[in-house]
Amino acid sequence: MVSVKRASSTVSKRVKRVAKVTRTRRGASGPLRARRGTARGARAVRVPRRAAAGAEGARPNLRLVPAKLVADTVAALCKRMAVDLSPGYLDAMRRAVTEERSETGIVVLNTLLQNAELAKSEGLPTCQDTGVTIVHVKAGADVHIEGASLEEAVNAGVRRGYEEGYLRMSVVGDPLLQRVNTKTNTPAVMHYEVVPGDRIWIRVMEKGTGAENMSQLKMLTPAGGVEGVKDFVMKVVDEAGPNACPPLIVGVGIGGTFDQVGWLAKKAVMRVMGARNADPRYAALEEELRKMVNTIGSGPQGLGGVVTALEVRVEVAPCHIGALPVAVNLECHAHRVQEVTL
Amino acid sequence: MSAPVQVRTPLEEAQLKGLKAGDLCEITGVLFTARDAAHKRFLEAIRKGEPLPVDLRGQILYYVGPTPAKAGQVIGSAGPTTAVRMDSYLETMLARTGLKATIGKGHRTRGAVEAMKRHGAVYFAALGGAGALLSKHIKKAEVVAYEDLGTEACRRLEVERFPVYCINDLAGNDFYRQSKAKWQTWKKPKAVEAAGEGLD
Numbered sequence: 001m002v003s004v005k006r007a008s009s010t011v012s013k014r015v016k017r018v019a020k021v022t023r024t025r026r027g028a029s030g031p032l033r034a035r036r037g038t039a040r041g042a043r044a045v046r047v048p049r050r051a052a053a054g055a056e057g058a059r060p061n062l063r064l065v066p067a068k069l070v071a072d073t074v075a076a077l078c079k080r081m082a083v084d085l086s087p088g089y090l091d092a093m094r095r096a097v098t099e100e101r102s103e104t105g106i107v108v109l110n111t112l113l114q115n116a117e118l119a120k121s122e123g124l125p126t127c128q129d130t131g132v133t134i135v136h137v138k139a140g141a142d143v144h145i146e147g148a149s150l151e152e153a154v155n156a157g158v159r160r161g162y163e164e165g166y167l168r169m170s171v172v173g174d175p176l177l178q179r180v181n182t183k184t185n186t187p188a189v190m191h192y193e194v195v196p197g198d199r200i201w202i203r204v205m206e207k208g209t210g211a212e213n214m215s216q217l218k219m220l221t222p223a224g225g226v227e228g229v230k231d232f233v234m235k236v237v238d239e240a241g242p243n244a245c246p247p248l249i250v251g252v253g254i255g256g257t258f259d260q261v262g263w264l265a266k267k268a269v270m271r272v273m274g275a276r277n278a279d280p281r282y283a284a285l286e287e288e289l290r291k292m293v294n295t296i297g298s299g300p301q302g303l304g305g306v307v308t309a310l311e312v313r314v315e316v317a318p319c320h321i322g323a324l325p326v327a328v329n330l331e332c333h334a335h336r337v338q339e340v341t342l
Numbered sequence: 343m344s345a346p347v348q349v350r351t352p353l354e355e356a357q358l359k360g361l362k363a364g365d366l367c368e369i370t371g372v373l374f375t376a377r378d379a380a381h382k383r384f385l386e387a388i389r390k391g392e393p394l395p396v397d398l399r400g401q402i403l404y405y406v407g408p409t410p411a412k413a414g415q416v417i418g419s420a421g422p423t424t425a426v427r428m429d430s431y432l433e434t435m436l437a438r439t440g441l442k443a444t445i446g447k448g449h450r451t452r453g454a455v456e457a458m459k460r461h462g463a464v465y466f467a468a469l470g471g472a473g474a475l476l477s478k479h480i481k482k483a484e485v486v487a488y489e490d491l492g493t494e495a496c497r498r499l500e501v502e503r504f505p506v507y508c509i510n511d512l513a514g515n516d517f518y519r520q521s522k523a524k525w526q527t528w529k530k531p532k533a534v535e536a537a538g539e540g541l542d
Binding site: 122299 | 419420426447448475493523
């Protein structure tokens with residue numbers, strides 16, 4: 001207990017003592033680009049934190065980021081992604097038009113592309129389900145958010161982005177006993193990681209629930225192996241049918257624990273378009289699964305065809321000797337993910 | 343592809359009989375909107391024997407929760423939500439309100455399809471995720487009940503050539519199942535098949 005207290009007081013003392021820290025400003029390069037200050041040079045020599053705080057003249061490597069900048073950034077991302085689907089995604093949809101063989105499927109894909117164009121030109125959300133907001137933050141250990149907690153800053157950004165962007169508020173405060181809309185779309189679902197460095201990376205997703213509701217998780221046994229995983233992915237995509245709004249992005253989490261595997265699947269869904277698993281064996285599995293699910297026949301919007309999924313993505317983690325958890329998180333074609341590094 | 347079938351509200355039996363699963367239709371007239379929360383209130387009112395705030399005889403219910411309209415807009419983005427969530431309410435709605443069609447997206451349960459057959463109702467699907475495009479077919483929108491529900495309020499929409507596919511016709515045909523079967527090249531293992539039944 002004592003050590004905890006001491007540690008926190010050290011941090012606060014250090015923050016106060018920092019005379020020349022890097023500040024992130026709204027520069028000419030736009031609100032989303034952070035400007036680097038002089039502290040970078042100081043990184044070459046890393047001074048242990050306690051020593052840094054105590055030693056005369058030594059300067060710790062701490063960077064202050066105003067909470068308002070975090071909120072502004074999140075608000076801007078929320079507004080933009082609802083109306084402006086990423087170019088990588090649109091390319092994948094155009095490719096799908098050339099791959100689809102069903103006449104209705106081609107009409108559907110072209111209509112969705114037309115919808116995306118109209119949404120962008122008129123500033124209208126591509127889909128009325130502007131989702132629950134999922135925020136993945138990788139905060140450098142040398143970053144300090146100034147003025148509010150990271151969570152407060154992110155939620156302030158979500159609230160403002162959804163208000164200013166005329167997005168739909170789709171969150172109820174209590175899931176079961178009193179389903180009352182919070183009318184702010186908060187709280188966001190947040191995932192934090194602390195990483196080395198003094199940057200803060202924020203990836204935001206607006207996740208519609210049609211596809212989320214058709215996602216499933218199963219604790220396989222190790223005996224199930226690769227075949228067990230494939231069967232489960234096929235089962236989930238098959239059962240989802242038209243409900244999940246195909247063409248889908250299928251996120252598959254394998255390994256970890258019950259709680260972790262769902263996040264692995266979500267992380268897969270949140271990946272940049274076209275990015276493959278770094279391990280070539282899993283990259284091959286991704287491609288094999290994509291071909292497999294496209295034999296199910298659901299097709300665009302479930303009206304039949306050979307493009308049920310645009311991509312299948314796999315994320316893995318070490319797991320218990322007796323476990324093989326698998327989670328399949330489905331994402332509809334209204335794929336809204338954007339990121340920024342501050 | 344043949345020209346879209348023109349559908350006008352209120353729906354009449356002859357018109358409903360002419361619809362076939364797989365028809366691309368364009369609806370002109372009035373749609374009422376309701377999703378999860380409004381349905382809950384409809385059912386509470388029916389249970390208490392109170393009149394519903396809207397007369398749904400011969401009408402179409404559109405499962406949608408639009409984004410807010412900006413100044414000068416009739417409505418925000420307004421695509422369909424997943425219909426299956428309303429299936430537990432459907433039988434009562436058809437039996438007690440005279441409702442003749444619903445618009446959503448995705449499968450209905452077998453029970454819901456049976457109820458539609460019994461009550462002479464059809465199910466249409468609009469394109470999920472095409473909310474911007476669909477909003478352009480909505481010419482007028484007003485909240486008629488449950489304003490406190492925000493996006494989930496019950497609205498009256500006036501639409502012109504609102505595009506939908508007929509999924510379940512009066513005979514209970516299912517366009518989703520038909521088209522999936524046509525394109526499916528996967529041999530579904532028995533175990534998966536059994537699990538799939540659970541959805542219905």
